[in-house]
Amino acid sequence: MPAKEKFTLFHFINYAVFAVITLICVFPFYYLFINTISNNDLSSRGLVMFYPKDLHFTNYLDVFKIPGLGQAALMSAGRTVIGTILTVAASAFLGYLFTKQMWGRKFWYRFLVITMYFNAGLIPWYLTMLNLGLTNNFAAYILPFIVQPFFIILVKTFVESTPIALQESAQIDGAGYFKVFTSIIFPLITPILATIAIFSSVTQWNSFTDTLFLVTDQKLFTLQFILYRYMNEATSIAQLMKQSSGSMDLDLANMATPTSIRTTVSMVVVLPILLVYPFFQRFFVKGIMIGAVKG
């Protein structure tokens, strides 16, 4: 676009429209946040609309009194960390292997890629998981996520773009395939692995349906899942917390309300994403562009 151009009506409208769109995208986050730090009584009556009123942060301390929340946070964090590490490692290694003359390379590559476009359906999948003993089992959060064809394509494309001479010289020095992978390839492909780590951790953190399908054991509930339950049960939880704190709690205005529980738990769920988002943003643009290239 030419730099020297008058600021016309077109520009004005364009800026205004994008400002409004951006506002619509951000407002729910903001609205939720100001409601968690405002007077709980006002907030539950919907009177905190555009700015916080009677600032306080007790909700963020109280939220950990909710039975099961700490455990759920642990589950979510655990599956995110373990799942991401394994997915990244597997994608890196498989992506590398598929650039080598493996036995039946083409066939096995297709074998994996097809699974991106085809699945047997929910019930057969559920019954398979049941038969594999992966209901009410933490491994159900990890194992199905390890092999991700899309990520493998990303790595394979990336490895193919790195100079082959590096691998060859290491091999001349007597390095085996695994050694070449760990000492040559792995450091080279860290940019794409960062992208994969981001996508994978967001998927893991946000995952909700697998808990819904496979888990009835409360110990294995994730944050997303209990947030969903709180949406419907917040009233009874507030009651419970009121009883447990009893008459000791004189701060009536900021006692836990269904609204305060809903909003605060939501903030706890979204906070990790908001915190890392500014840093990972530059990675996913790169990732989606490589992904756009046909695998």
Next chain:
Amino acid sequence: MDIHTASKPAAARPPKRFQNNDKYHLFLMALPFLILAFLFSYLPLYGWIYAFYDYRPGIPLSASEFMGLDWFTSMVSNEVQRQEVLRVLRNTFAISSLNIATSVLPVIFAVFLVELRSTRFKKIVQTLTTLPNFISWVLVYSFAFMLFSVDNGFLNNLLLDLGWIDRPLNLLASDDHTWMAMTLWSVWKGLGWGAIMYIAAITGIDQEIYEAARVDGAGRFRLMWHVTVPGIMPTFFVLLLLSIGNFINNGMEQFYVFQNAMNTNHIEVLDLYVYNIGMTNSNFGFATAVSMLKSLVSLFLLFIANTMSKVIRGDSIF
């Protein structure tokens, strides 16, 4: 790109063990992962067998009654069942069509975004509009609840304050415009994210084309329409074909979290329906039959999309 085709003097070739039979060695290293893929993506295909039995959880398949094609025929022969299936198909088609119709929005978003002159503003817009893509549908529902709830939701309180309404609207627990509401949420969540690819495609357009068009006297809108838009059409087309391939796969998470007693009639898409009859009502046989048909139809649609791509673009999408 492998070491075998690299032409090098014989002396500099890698040691022998790299040239011979380590293709099996490589395969063995990949094997554990291939087994995982088999377990979670191929083994479930065996579960299609449940579509031919009256399977009840806890009873082994061998003791279950063989139904033949009864589950499949009941979809059309049983009047109640047929109405159900038609209703669900109508929802699926409506919501998918609306999603395809709104898939031009990210294109428009991208085309106008690059017209913004302040790089800073552009960056801020891009960052903040992409954010909703990274939150779960559960959280979206939580937002929806806070903003549109009938008791003391943001919108109701705002409209009451302004005096535009005198009774709160129950937007979430209502079956009016359910399809539209679901589409709007999808747009809210996916608009900024969807535009990223188009923005990148626009940056890839040769600046000389713009120059040439400008010399020929083209104004802003003509440049947008005759240079920018054609520049991103190939990208749009591929994504459009992919969405045709995914026409009956709406996913269930969004619809599950927004589902309530009021809107079930219009929100139940195929994926949610399979969940509701299979997991909630434990009607595994019928749910598997529906799942199975869905998988086959969706494979067929993908095949059509791919063929269309080959005919029109001269290249397959996969």
